[in-house]
Amino acid sequence: MTRYLDAVLRRASVPMEAEPFEPDWQDQPRSHKIYPGAPGFPLPDEVPHSAAPLGVALLARPPEPRAGAGAGFTVPLLGGMLRHSYGWLSRRLQVTADPGQGGREAYAHAAWARGSAAGGGLYPCEIYWVCGPGAGPLPGVYHYNQPAHALRRLAAGDVSPRVREALGGVPTAGRQFLLVTVRFWQNAFKYGEFSYHCVTMDLGCLLRTWQTWAAACGIGLRPRLWYDEPALDRLLGLDPVTESVLAVVPLPWRGAAEAGSDGPAPSRAPAPRVAAPLPERSRTVLRFPAAEAAHLAATYDTGPPPGPEALAEAAGQEPDPPAGEQPDASASAPAPVPLPAPSPLGAGVAEALAARRSSFGRFSAHRPLSAADLAALLQAAAAGRQLRADGDGGRASSCPAPALTRLAVFAQHVAGAPAGLHLYDSAAHALVPLPGPAPHPFLQRSYTLNNYNLEQAAAVLVVLARPHAVVAAAGPRGHRLLNAEAGAVAQAAYLAAASLGTGCGAALGFDYEALHAALAPAVGPDTWPLLLLMAGHERCDRPRFDASLAPNRPGGGPSHHPHLSPSPRTDRTGRP
Template sequence: MPEQAAQRYMQANLIPPDPREVDWKAAPPLCKLYRNCEQIPCAGTELAPVRSDKDTRSSGGSIPGLGLGQIGQMLADIYGFTRQCYQPSILAFLNIHEEYIYSLYPSLLLRSVPSGGALFPCEVYLLVGSESEDIPAGIYHYDAAHQALDILRRGDYSTLLQSALAHPQEPPPVITLLLSCVFWKDGFKYGAFSYRLQGLDIGTVISQTEIVARHAGFSATLHYQFLDHILNNLLGLDPLQESVYAVLTWGQALHLASQEVRDKAKPLLITPDLAKPVPEAMPLASIAHWPLVEAVHRASLLDTREAFRALHRLAPIQPPAEEEYETTALWTPDPPLDLWQARHSRHSANGFFLPQPLVAKQLGALLHLCMRGTTNDLDDYCEVLQHTLLYCVVCRVQDIPSGIYRYEPQRHALSLVRAGEMTSQLQGVLRQADHMHFYTSISFFPIGNYQSGLEVYGDRWYRVQNMEAGIIIQRLYLAAAALKLHCRASLDFNVPQTDAFLGLGATSTSLVQIMIAPECLIYQQYEQSLRI
């Protein structure tokens, strides 16, 4: 059974290697650069925001007025570099690992999305159709270092893309983003544990894409199911080094094709042009470096249409059956927080918080948009995310008693799971005490059900479940930034102990922890803006 690979990976309960054991010289370049590749500069031109409560999916299929400058700005908002951070190296001061000591104050390039270790394993590609206004039809790679589009292939590949998707859209989109995962980007540091991180990282980019598209007045439709070998070949990728994880289409009236339309899709036509190699990029290490990760990844790939699943095959995740507990209604901000405005101020706290309480209105604003649904090829359009629950451990929030709560997004309310002071128990589930839960105001835990998803989608569900958790991470980060609070996502907790602490059932598990509180400013690093 191919599902066994993901189950074995989860049962291994992997942890990151000791930093002193990492071969820092094996670190790949931060940016993927193509050699001898033609480029199209795409300096940004700000799009006028669309502030409307109307469904942005309700008008024409084209994207009027979306030219090169606007697309360049959207790509910069999604995945461009926003800040340069200078931070003192603890390893340097302690002289623990001399090979890592590039300087006493190494710098990091940051983006509008968080990433484990600021290593950013995601790469962004663009498929442009023939109806684009001023970008020639073709396949492009977004070069964030030079704010340009690398030309990988010329020509309209929209028909090929439609044939490779499980549920193509009507009409075909003019602009499509393909998000890939470069396994060695963070694998050199985190080893086999990086496979868990990578789905979360790609999920934050998915979330940011949806937020930027919504600001521009149109929708982003998310595809998890596609023929991997077709899209990887289209981008010229070695699937054991880099592989497409998600496809997002931009438009204003993109409706998922019915099952009947999908079954009648034209057969794949591999044109002679597709056999031509794309420009060469620096080769990276293979995922085969970790046999268990390679097994999960290979089992996750979809090679035939028979592997596709119809819409709504997987039932929404259900909370555990329990007695009715006290419910606390939350304040609803009007207007809602503008997550797009917070993209440049998104900040990952270093784990040192101030022991100051939040007010209940801040908690209501944080939660208001974090579980909003997406349009995707699993469930079509839903008002809330269908396959992830959100648990909240309240430590310091005025007018809300301390305890464990489950967020009910359709009612915008908290359902009490267990009352009482939880900071000591929360601190106890950490693998390393590198941050203090005694100072954290609130901790969020996205909860998933791997078992039910694996039964329907096979091993591919492991990365899909983590991508949905990543969507929540990015929304909480931006909401915290909009409220001038600080946020930190972490996987540094013991999963079985945390599941028991939260009172989860046998099939549910905690995916990631997101801590929010006012930050102790004395520990902040110096950051320089790189805004485009």
Template sequence: MQQEALEVVREYTEAVFRRARIPMEPLNYEVDWADQPSRHTSYPGALRLPLPVELPDLPTLRDLFTGEHLPVSAGWSLPRLAALLRLSYGVLDRRLAANWNQDLAKRAHFEHAVWGRGTASGGGMYPVEVFLVAGASGPLLPGVYHYGSGQHVLERLLVGDVSGTVRAAVGDGAGAADSFLVASIRFWKNSFKYNSFCYHVVTQDLGALLGSWDLLARALGAPLPRLLGFDPAPIDRLLGFDSDRESAFAVVPLEWVGGDGGRVSATGPVDAAPPAADVRVGQPAFERSRRLREFPAVIAVHRAAAAPTVAVPDAAYRVAPGDLPGEPVALPAPDTQRLEHPLSTVLATRSSSFGRFRRPPELTAAELGTTLAFAAAGRHHPVDVGLPADAPALTRLWVFANHVDGLATGSYAYCARRHALLPAAPEPDGGMSAFLQQQYFLTNYTMGQVGAVLAISGRLDAVLDTFGPRGYRVLNAEIGAVAQRAYCAATAQRVGCGAVLGFDNVSMDDALGLTGSDERTVLFLLLGRHPDGTADLAYRL
């Protein structure tokens, strides 16, 4: 059965990587924008509990990068949890920027407004939903709650301590916790636009959210382990999901801090029997769409990738990409002074560039190097899938240097250990800008205005051989987390950043010399300048 699941995942990812040349099914798909789902899931029949809106003073990105001036590790409190949710996935502002995107005119109208959030999302769809399964040790009445991102509230869906169901599903990863954050994905919130391509995008969206949570947890001084290798079926039943439409993808155990500042452990034995299988959330979420379409490729790959992980001992050391030969090109040391901005400010001002790049002035090698160093520092976060604590990262960062002051045009691999670039290929015939534009099949960016393109790659076949079909989700989670950290570093330096999936992966891999290997580019980040004088609106909430 696992071999069949592996083949389904490989077939799907091959279609994803070649979609610039061979379109994915269904062909000629048209988005029904008038019938799109709500951007904020809500449960109309639920009691709503307002969360604290005051945000604590948080360390700077520099502190998070160097490890200095960080708070002493403690447990979670309701204000800390509220800050985590609001800064990562809550609505922070309304944005309107004048650019050349085709939908600019309608975005000026309230019903098409863009509401900014701290975490990036493919297409701004935000398909991840956050639930809190609260046990007896927490500050809330035990039960199941949904985070209402639009109003920054907890919606109570079920009363009663059902944390045993989650603890049983995640096993030893629960530790002493009896409360859990569950990150699920509602596929329709993305697939209505991206159809079969949905699963690739949403699994990176999950990683971006986990990347934000990792930064915020360190800044708040509270532990936040991530669990990705559990069986989602019991949790899906508890939350009332049709697993083909929505499913749990990550679980985060929470240990609460008591009135004396000490951590509060779960009451009762950790291996307590879960409640009866028929105990589940009975309230339905509001669905705006009149017609929900399902895509066979998404259902098939989700069922395959949901298979439990079976890690091969010590194989984690064989999935990391190796260094390239050649003389390293030294980068300027990371300019940590440029990261001297509170994490809360960075997340509140983070945005995607969406066609706003302008040059001159050029992106500098120091800005590029600082972004690379901060992004690479978060590539490996221990998860429950057989990765040892000292295992190498699953991904590698590449640079297509287009217009970077202090760096020759060409392609490079980034070596975090030496903070240097390893030459991969010289400037293509016809110039780097022309090459990048030819490989980009969308219309919202002009590559001649972009300073550099970062590519995040991974060895998918090796990851699948190591972790089984779930390895696809694990790899994409790391890719999304790296992208979110790049966004944060760029924002702190006032450098424009935009994540894109619209390149021809086959040609980009060939340009980096990856053809014939099992390493592939998966996600791309554009870096460059924004013009100083722009007609932008950002109404902070």
């Protein structure tokens, strides 16, 4: 895993593939799996009127997973979460600087917007519901059909005890589980060896979306990344080389009793046979040995999840000073710059997910970002780190998992905030000035693609981490854990930007070594940049079309949030 990390961080100067690789866009895979002939039913789509706004759901510490008479999921609530996280929400056409957008006006090549961001060629995650007794539908294994917003039953019978067995002795809430798999070729056809690094961040985007949605409804979700992965792959009939279960999410269910390690023992009868999907559409499927080796190392890693102390040490966090003692500060250290109160994030979670999009080439520096908006984006991004996936060593969450990432920001066009490089202190809600290069032209020189003009972005957030230390502390699955947190940060920033009415974009195509060399004197030689997040206002002369696919709901209608589209069912020009 360390060799794969080194290859990722140096890919701007040393190609990861042994031979030159170019994606074959005419032979790309499907955007989703299809199970022909599998019985199923369309999902309802419930967005509770009493759901908390984004600012509450995103910033509040996720509640503990608990099932009971008045808390937990129902089938309509699950349907609403699946639609707004990974279902098709709208068809979009817009003028961008992304070279992959050509031909989108043809229906066969249409771009379908989803609530969770994805940093790859397509959306690589697939979602399965292991439905146990008491949920309503017949117990079995169901696949979420994204375009149809429906569930397809792939196998009948209660297999939830097998999932609990794969999770080990960790108590779980109820007998309902979402299993998230990743189809590696769906991303690798475009990104080759780099694809595994991308998809593990996509996983974090999806998991943070679910946590935010559930928190708005007063439900806590706790993703699990440590379990018997080969056992769950066999349960779903997957070849771990091509697709594997990368996360398990126990679902607290309304009216269900808590189920822990003392639940029913797994049946020794053979697991029901899962229906087979259509074969891969691509005529040529390539294999990438470095990405494959990194994934299989994590798949067959049997070590326990790391405890919070080990993760805190790997993240480089300083221990808190004794009570009454102030931390020692150098007289030459720059004074932190307090940020103003963040702008409120008043949009509903469903509204923000429907409005989320990437600002390919549309940033404009003519209108500066306010310091209050920057404060809201930084606060949301910092809150996104609260993924809480296996960061407590399997114990109860009384000892919270530490954040593995930090945030730096290059401020360029922010009214009321000093320009330059800063570290964001989330506890003090302040910017700590750092020595480093001026943002322009350094950032653009460090960017390796041509779909963003970073000089036009008001601010560029840098997600920092110590990846080698995390892998050393947590084993091969530490790479997944760290990247999932980085993806969760990106998704939180996207949702905050959608609520604020500002543009946002995420980028992995940059020179890691150049940014590391510039930041290392200030943040340490073991700290590396993992992700760039650009934010700022957009040009107002770029027309776009957004045709909503969401059904009309009783008492619903178009959004009236001041920063969101006045009518998601009409053509939009993007003008303020």
